[in-house]
Amino acid sequence: MTVPAEKPKKVVSKKIAIVVHQEQSRPGRVGALLEKRGYELHRLCPNLGCNLPEDMSDYAGVVIFGGPMSANDCGTLAGIKCELEWIPKVIDAGVPYLGLCLGAQLLTRALGGRVNPHPEGKVEVGYVDIEPTEAGRAWFEGPMKVYQWHREGMQIPDCCELLATNDTYPVQGFRCGPNAFGFQFHPEVTLEMKEIWTLKSERLKQPGIQQRGVHLSMHALYDPPLDRWIDSFLDRWLATDQRSAAPELAMAAD
Template structure:
């Protein structure tokens, strides 16, 4: 056993998906908590090696929700600890807000729901080998402060991945989503699939065999390098 990683989810029945499975495969114990259901956040990061904050249907602007407010107030403790923080979708948007950025819907009402192409920035070439097609499910995006380094962009939501300092990362896309999760999401929220820019349910499922293996490979490499797990075979570098 390597250590313990805190995984924060936002709904009853939510789980860390593939990211959680990969972390356990690497030898970590995962502690899954849901502040939106009243779970307490730790007072310090002493017992944890890293924090992963996942997505959810709420907004990073929902400060009236006790769970979201608690997370926004707590994230600076993680940053001060120097332990790795990885925010996925809502988790990335909350990190952006904490750092002084903004979170808002697209000015033309567009969404990214389905598989979307992203392009690394010059700084992002240390993290992405080249353009990737990734899985998305969001209607809001972030506008980052100058203290953050943008690592990837897309056509609709320009800022897709970023780094803050040495150990804090945010990605707008969903590396954790498995095929079963895609089926649950598309069948459970059909009203999202008619929004401007959303892809039909069959496209989510039909494109999985083509685009998911490279995304899984990237996720494994990113986690391994982020956490310093030996034997991660990749040219991916998190230096800089």
């Protein structure tokens, strides 16, 4: 009599790799929501000499946040070069990847796309409207007001699916395969972070930029829908894990 082999037990990792770009950078609301779900945050900063993990089996996901540098700085910043080389390994391993602002632009470049300033020099700083594409309606209920802080935009390659857009920077959100997402905006930014970012910021001196009072006073109006969206999104994002240890989750996400 042949005894059926036992199915391997599903190993559920409770660690998230949090990649930041400055010593004072913080994961904000995204980090808090992941910790609320019981995940341990493993903070990494390649620009300060941290090595990125080669073995991703211990991680349930990777989030790469924003920063003042460019995704094109791989020739001058070893940390940016390291991230660009590492991101395809994360995706190929089937680990859920989430890129926010610079993290989305790094994903774009790692996949063969381009990152450039706006041809007319326009920037998005403050509250900006975006709307979902037809494919994006599966991820966004409708148009949203999001928080932005960037001066470059993306041209994603054909392997990516556009999820959200606007007239100024057409790529606001995209997906590559089942497990990698990039968003140009900042769902992680809390009111406290806005207070820090807008204090004595040179970026706010540019023409047409929303001033500090707008950033702070409009938080109570525009932030709650974004808070609900990212809270819901994170569960669906974590469920895109493509590794054999989580087949049911992967299927549920699609």
